Amino acid sequence: MASSIEKFDLIIIGSGPAGYLAAILAARKSCSIAVIERAELGGTCLNRGCIPTKALLHEGFIWHHLAGTGFVKNREETASYFKYALGKKTDAVSQVVSGIRRLLARDSITLIQGDASFVSSRTLSVKREGKVIRQLESDRILIASGAVPVEVPPLRKDGRRILGSDEALNMTELPQSMAIVGGGKRGVEFGTFFNTFGVSVTVIEKESRILPKMDREISVRYRGLLTKRGIKIVTDAQIVAADLSKEKDSAALRIIQKGKEEKLEFQKVLVVGDRRGNTDGLDAAKASLTLKDGFIAVDSRMKTSAPGVYAAGDVAGKGFFAHKAFLEAETAVRNLLGEDRQMDYRFIPTCLYSYPEAASVGLTEEEAKAKYKEIKIGKFPFVGCGRAVAASEQDGMVKIISEAQYGEILGVHILGPRATELIHLGAMAMKHEIGIEEIKDMTFAHPTFSEAFFEAALDISDEAIHIMKE
């Protein structure tokens, strides 16, 4: 039992990107800060999300490239490289986590391992194994507790055949076949990764297309690429039952697709579906916090319904990106420390790190058409880009959507090599009002993948160079 209440200038629940960034920023303003973490320092991003998946995907990319050369000889080598990739993933996670640990220590941030729960809107208790070990108080509290998967009946995880992304990241043996339930970003990333290592992959998506939040054209083209690689895509699909009889080492899924029922059998089923705000054990009601659609409700300043209490990152909804969490955390901290800042979600890129990469910023073609009287679209395929030819990475294209009159860029959508880096050219242009004519006025190095962005801008006025148009 904690004897006294400790006071801090700022208490943060969760040490993922939103939490640790908020702590570092507030420390620069000489605040005393406590960060309460239930599980691993660094949260989902560092331990079970961004970093480990990118480490795996990077090794997957190398192996994929190599497989195309004929240098991969057999299943044993593939399995062995898969294990190597797992090791690299573990190394990467441990490096970034210890980096964050050092930063928090440098800034004298008090890191408390345990479960936070509200006693009032300004008091928190921290429990370990159900027992209160400390009590903390502050006028400023930031909830950055992340998100957790929503269980999709009938797919209850059993850690053996029905897996979540955590278990998928820790698989040590490659299955023969795998269903991936959820065809959004994470589903596609896992799908390409396991496909690279020879697993027979089926992606099952309830919407009419994979990557349903991305520009339709990118999504349709991506589907074509996945199919070409032998990944089976099942859209408009509802899983109505899972047969997990004990005698078998596989799961049989009953799927209804446009009224037709099918039964498919998989050795593993990976569920990467919806997520909800991780408010478990928070006792949110004691702080009079309002929840909305499973997330903590916040205003444009990241303020919750309780005075002095803010939320940022996955727990506040609106997508699960670490950089969205960074921006929200910065906004929250500034407001908590007396500034007045509002969130602007318009120029936040979305990235897909599978092979090939894809990325977006701004409006999709459909959104732009709905919002603007007249738009222009410039496209350039990587097959016309010398650097892409030299790297044997010719699938994909850059697509720029601009407003017709002044050439303002409304959206950039990239499918192909370096998409997750090139997208920042679009983000910079959009954020700082650099239009099509200004892009055309730049000199892009040859040969680079970035030239495809330049050529797409040229294509807005039919001036692209390195391509034949039909």
Next chain:
Amino acid sequence: MASSIEKFDLIIIGSGPAGYLAAILAARKSCSIAVIERAELGGTCLNRGCIPTKALLHEGFIWHHLAGTGFVKNREETASYFKYALGKKTDAVSQVVSGIRRLLARDSITLIQGDASFVSSRTLSVKREGKVIRQLESDRILIASGAVPVEVPPLRKDGRRILGSDEALNMTELPQSMAIVGGGKRGVEFGTFFNTFGVSVTVIEKESRILPKMDREISVRYRGLLTKRGIKIVTDAQIVAADLSKEKDSAALRIIQKGKEEKLEFQKVLVVGDRRGNTDGLDAAKASLTLKDGFIAVDSRMKTSAPGVYAAGDVAGKGFFAHKAFLEAETAVRNLLGEDRQMDYRFIPTCLYSYPEAASVGLTEEEAKAKYKEIKIGKFPFVGCGRAVAASEQDGMVKIISEAQYGEILGVHILGPRATELIHLGAMAMKHEIGIEEIKDMTFAHPTFSEAFFEAALDISDEAIHIMKE
């Protein structure tokens, strides 16, 4: 013997980047165009420069990564992958060359194979095997004939032991040891490539550092990385003699370094030193063309000393980049067709495609210090970048130089993964006056390599997040 003189709106000598771009741009203005090419369509860039080297370097990168994993087992596999890389290079070259051939045909551009020489400043004859096959006339002539290596005595190429880059690109067997004479961009690219495939490489440079045109810090760090990989670097070195006795299968070089003489033996010597404008056989005097330091002299509009005659690309000096050639060619064509355009070399990036990559735009630290009263420097090492950690590509850094008062960006220098793409963020910012504060206001996707650019901007005001400062 050609019977009559053919008239064109524009005659272009050379079909490399400057030549083919000028042709495509002029064709859009309904000009009749002849392009005269002595050797391969596409010039150095497509056949012996940018494209083939990038194809080789890309495969080298894959093999280098793989070598670090322990999956490369023996010398035979390495030799076999080297041959695979050569094949990919040939494929890439043939794809881009046939692409350009189709573009020229689409635009009804007359492509003439032969040696061009001036008869007067508006008349050219085209010879094949010494015989005049055609005579052409135009009020507008663009010389885009490229550059050729300057022979460095005592290193006369013999195609066996003393090679130029053309021969190096066509080597089918890996030598045991290789000297690379010239430690500029091409020397370093070839050096890392052959090192990757197990060749014992020594880079010999006459200046006091490799990459002498790049920012000193990048150059010094690059040297460290090369040394770590086992590449020997000899700077301040003069080759005074080459012993090529017939009995031996190697070349012995006598090198003087800071007054000390040394004799080193290599199986192959690759000379990638200086280049001069390729004016061979042009009969430049007949058009009253002025040459300067081995290149055709041009003004800021790319106009030569002869009326109606312009030059662009390598033949006009000022560096050997295809994208510089593109910009010069565009400038020349606009001026030839009645506009008034001047060259602006300030925002042209320089790229190094070896592993790791490096790239620059704008002023070096030394140049900025000389030109501005007060500058600020922001740096961020890739070791603090999650994406770089995940990809095991942690060597290098982003360095941004800004003017102290208004935060104007003066130069960006990148050593590390994706440098040749990330540099365009710097180029865009500099060209369109996006300063440090505006960069800090952007949202960069996590985890991406581009975040290192963002963090370097933050570091200008000591606000970088993911790094411990000493």
